[in-house]
Amino acid sequence: MxxxxxxxxxxxxxxxxxxxxxxxxxxxxxxxxTPHGWLSLTALHWLDETTRAYDGLPGTWRATGDGGVELTADGDAVLDTELDGAPVTGTVRLEPVDGQPGVLVTVGERKIEVIRRTDTYALRVRDPQAITRTAFAxxxxxxxxxxxxxxxxxxxxxxxxxxxxxxxxxxxxxxxxxxxxxxxxxxxxxxxxxxxxxxxxxxxxxxxxxxxxxxxxxxxxxxxxxxxxxxxxxxxxxxxxxxxxxxxxxxxxxxxxxxxxxxxxxxxxxxxxxxxxxxxx
Known part of the structure; x- marks a missing residue:
């Protein structure tokens, strides 16, 4: 001591x-x-190999079964890279790393984080208007x-x-x-x-x-x-x-x-x- x-x-x-x-x-x-920190989380959707849409999210999503996630865009999503954003058209493959921060997809002021945990995948929605952030005391x-x-x-x-x-x-x-x-x-x-x-x-x-x-x-x-x-x-x-x-x-x-x-x-x-x-x- x-x-x-x-x-x-x-x-x-x-x-x-x-x-x-x-x-x-x-x-x-x-x-x-911060706007997209831990207090901004509003949802956690676990993925499987079935193509699904999720309330409030653009496009459809599925785990590929071989180490990735596919997003099929409907025109209003933007893939957020380390350098700049680029419109997503058609189907893109996302490859998050186990245990690390996920790949981000920007939708308006929200960010959808695609994460990998062991061999499972999920979408984590980060919204600056989350009550956990706006009411943070x-x-x-x-x-x-x-x-x-x-x-x-x-x-x-x-x-x-x-x-x-x-x-x-x-x-x-x-x-x-x-x-x-x-x-x-x-x-x-x-x-x-x-x-x-x-x-x-x-x-x-x-x-x-x-x-x-x-x-x-x-x-x-x-x-x-x-x-x-x-x-x-x-x-x-x-x-x-x-x-x-x-x-x-x-x-x-x-x-x-x-x-x-x-x-x-x-x-x-x-x-x-x-x-x-x-x-x-």
């Missing part, structure tokens, strides 16, 4: 810590509220507290290990690759969590704790760590623990934490269970 500052500099140090966290949290809320969180900052040590595996974990969608599985274990002391006890590569570098910890399903989302939360130093040391700041997208929307396919990533302590830090305007009576 990090040491506590005492004396005349204690209050200024605590104030700086709280201010830094507030800036980080405001940035997080701004990112959540922020991501509730515990007050920042330095007691939830620990010094940890990363112990890499000799070889990365492919794990199998469940998902918030019944019957779906994810296969994340673990790269090692982070060990740390929290609330006077030794803990360890399996670590995954972070999407933008560093490490990612996906875990349950004693608050899960109570004051925090039951499907677990995640925490990004910076890269370990040369001696494997990492700072584990639970104040920056995040909800996964599935805490905010019913249309995400989030993985569950690995079975062993369950802390017995109640980590009253980071994001709490968010309000869901789509579930309001």
């Amino acid at each position: 990090t040491s506590t500052v005492s004396g005349p500099n204690a209050s200024s140090t605590a104030a700086t810590f709280a201010q830094d966290w507030a800036v980080w949290h405001a940035d997080r809320e701004e990112q959540l509220a 922020g991501a509730p969180a515990f007050p920042a507290d330095e007691r939830w900052v620990a010094e940890g040590r990363f112990e890499p595996y000799a070889e990365p290990q492919r794990l199998t974990v469940g998902a918030v969608v019944d019957g779906l599985q994810h296969f994340p690759v673990a790269v090692g274990v982070v060990r740390f002391t929290l609330e006077g006890a030794e803990h360890s969590l399996v670590a995954f590569p972070g999407k933008d570098g560093g490490l990612s910890l996906h875990f349950h704790d004693a608050t899960s399903g109570e004051s925090t989302y039951g499907g677990g939360r995640s925490l990004r760590l910076d890269d370990p130093d040369a001696d494997g040391r990492v700072t584990v700041d639970f104040n920056r623990t995040l909800n996964l997208p599935c805490a905010f929307t019913a249309h995400a396919t989030c993985p569950l934490p690995p079975a062993g990533n369950r802390l017995t302590v109640a980590v009253e830090a980071g994001e709490r269970t968010p309000l869901r305007p789509d579930l309001a009576p």
Whole structure:
């Protein structure tokens, strides 16, 4: 655990810590509220090899059975590429990558994301007018507290290990690759969590704790760590623990934490269970 500052500099140090966290949290809320972010999801349609139309979506869609999805356009869809958009005519083949952000099709202000999860495919509709976005009132969180900052040590595996974990969608599985274990002391006890590569570098910890399903989302939360130093040391700041997208929307396919990533302590830090305007009576 990090040491506590005492004396005349204690209050200024605590104030700086709280201010830094507030800036980080405001940035997080701004990112959540982007027009086509996770709060914009309005539908999740699973595909099979039967050609189907879906309410409010252009054209017809089907999974091909050989690693792709076919969209047969009816003239009002635009295929969104990395460089520019081009009108879709006839039938086009889309090839999303398992576990990665999907291929996007633009329809007016909406984006239809074609995703692959293992060998299944789905359409995820992103609409800036989704109530989960327009009624978003922020991501509730515990007050920042330095007691939830620990010094940890990363112990890499000799070889990365492919794990199998469940998902918030019944019957779906994810296969994340673990790269090692982070060990740390929290609330006077030794803990360890399996670590995954972070999407933008560093490490990612996906875990349950004693608050899960109570004051925090039951499907677990995640925490990004910076890269370990040369001696494997990492700072584990639970104040920056995040909800996964599935805490905010019913249309995400989030993985569950690995079975062993369950802390017995109640980590009253980071994001709490968010309000869901789509579930309001």
